[in-house]
Amino acid sequence: MTxxxxxxxxxxxxxxxxxxYSAYEHSALQSHRAASLSSLSATTQQAAASSSLxxxxxxxxxxxxxxxxxxxxxxxxxxxxxxxxxxAGQIERAGEEGARNSSGEVDRDYxxxxxxxxxxRPGFVDIRKQRKEFAEWVKRQ
Amino acid sequence: MPSHxxxxxxxxxxxxxxxxFGDDNERVMALIGLxxxxxxxxxxxxxxVLKEYEALLQENPTNIPIVxxxxxxxxxxxxxxxxxxxxxxxxxxxxxxxxAWSELSDIYFSQxxxxxxxxxxxxxxxLQPNAWNNRGAAPHVHQIGIxxxxxxxxxxxxxxxxxxxxxxxxxxxxxxxxxLKLTTTQLLNDPPKPSKQAESDGLSPPNLSTLQKLDGxxxxxxxxxxxxxxxxxxxxxxxxxxxxxxxxxxLEKSSSTTVR
Numbered sequence: 018m019t020x021x022x023x024x025x026x027x028x029x030x031x032x033x034x035x036x037x038y039s040a041y042e043h044s045a046l047q048s049h050r051a052a053s054l055s056s057l058s059a060t061t062q063q064a065a066a067s068s069s070l071x072x073x074x075x076x077x078x079x080x081x082x083x084x085x086x087x088x089x090x091x092x093x094x095x096x097x098x099x100x101x102x103x104x105a106g107q108i109e110r111a112g113e114e115g116a117r118n119s120s121g122e123v124d125r126d127y128x129x130x131x132x133x134x135x136x137x138r139p140g141f142v143d144i145r146k147q148r149k150e151f152a153e154w155v156k157r158q
Numbered sequence: 159m160p161s162h163x164x165x166x167x168x169x170x171x172x173x174x175x176x177x178x179f180g181d182d183n184e185r186v187m188a189l190i191g192l193x194x195x196x197x198x199x200x201x202x203x204x205x206x207v208l209k210e211y212e213a214l215l216q217e218n219p220t221n222i223p224i225v226x227x228x229x230x231x232x233x234x235x236x237x238x239x240x241x242x243x244x245x246x247x248x249x250x251x252x253x254x255x256x257x258a259w260s261e262l263s264d265i266y267f268s269q270x271x272x273x274x275x276x277x278x279x280x281x282x283x284x285l286q287p288n289a290w291n292n293r294g295a296a297p298h299v300h301q302i303g304i305x306x307x308x309x310x311x312x313x314x315x316x317x318x319x320x321x322x323x324x325x326x327x328x329x330x331x332x333x334x335x336x337x338l339k340l341t342t343t344q345l346l347n348d349p350p351k352p353s354k355q356a357e358s359d360g361l362s363p364p365n366l367s368t369l370q371k372l373d374g375x376x377x378x379x380x381x382x383x384x385x386x387x388x389x390x391x392x393x394x395x396x397x398x399x400x401x402x403x404x405x406x407x408x409l410e411k412s413s414s415t416t417v418r
Contacts, residue, residue, distance in 0.1 A: 105290050106329025110383075112396025132289035135260045135282060140188075140226040143234045144196045 019092065026088030032081035039074045168193065187214065188223035195231060204235055220251060226258070233265060241265060256285040290328035317341050318364070318372075332383055332401050336408060339376035342369050343412055377412070380405045
């Protein structure tokens with residue numbers, strides 16, 4: 018659904034840009050009219066009416082904001098499980114696969130089982146044994 | 159032997175770490191020692207490394223990475239009692255180090271001192287109550303062969319409880335279900351006589367129907383996990399190959415005994 022959310026976001030930005038441009042045009046037009054009116058007659062009654070934006074432009078801005086928000090929310094990554102056992106089960110069951118984002122890369126903050134250190138105990142590593150095991154593994158390759 | 163290039167790149171990495179953090183950083187000191195251990199070719203060199211660790215500890219007795227290296231080296235050269243003494247010394251001034259408790263339990267377990275191993279594991283349990291992989295149950299199972307009959311019922315019930323807790327903390331935890339299956343099979347095949355003492359402790363094993371239900375659940379789950387892993391289903395490929403093989407063997411063994 019990534020194309021859907023992206024097109025929704027783009028559409029929202031187009032609407033927002035359109036609303037901004039309309040507001041700018043409106044104010045430019047109003048100030049032009051006010052200037053021409055004041056040159057004709059010295060009354061300043063029209064100036065108050067020109068300061069408020071038409072309803073359709075305000076509505077378009079609000080709708081555009083909502084559409085952009087919807088598009089961005091749809092594009093967020095899948096939420097992590099909030100229950101401990103579900104989250105832990107996902108780590109055990111899927112491993113790295115469960116932490117991939119939409120572009121297929123493993124999340125940068127993925128550490129696997131955070132309690133792995135109770136089993137691997139890196140502070141107490143027996144380097145000579147590991148070296149021997151590695152040498153045997155190399156020989157078998 | 160690892161090729162010359164591997165060692166060269168290891169030295170290069172260590173050099174960069176020293177440049178970045180200085181050689182008086184505790185972790186870097188431990189890594190330097192680790193490198194010397196790896197390069198040592200005879201016992202005399204290892205003794206020299208051990209002497210260096212001791213000299214460093216004379217300067218700063220609370221240098222935790224170095225204390226840990228010293229324990230590991232003592233264990234590696236077979237001086238187990240010294241390693242245990244050093245490790246308990248470490249735990250005296252740093253009692254919340256769950257890694258050290260876990261190592262202590264492993265050393266005791268390798269020496270057959272199961273009750274000490276269980277004690278150390280219970281410390282880990284207190285420090286890391288949510289760790290589903292705490293192997294609290296493993297020594298309980300192994301103690302069965304040694305403890306007398308009254309004791310073994312209690313140990314099995316305890317082991318059952320630990321495995322159930324592991325599964326409660328983690329869906330589809332292969333090793334948890336494996337242990338559960340092993341324990342229930344043992345309890346079903348050889349039901350221990352109920353002893354008054356175990357019952358008063360609240361540690362008597364559950365009744366027969368509960369046991370059968372647990373056994374059925376473990377069998378079903380192990381079957382599902384092995385089947386889906388072998389089929390290479392998406393999201394089920396994170397298990398260890400060796401563990402799957404072991405689970406399948408356990409299932410085959412138990413099904414063949416029921417047929418007989």
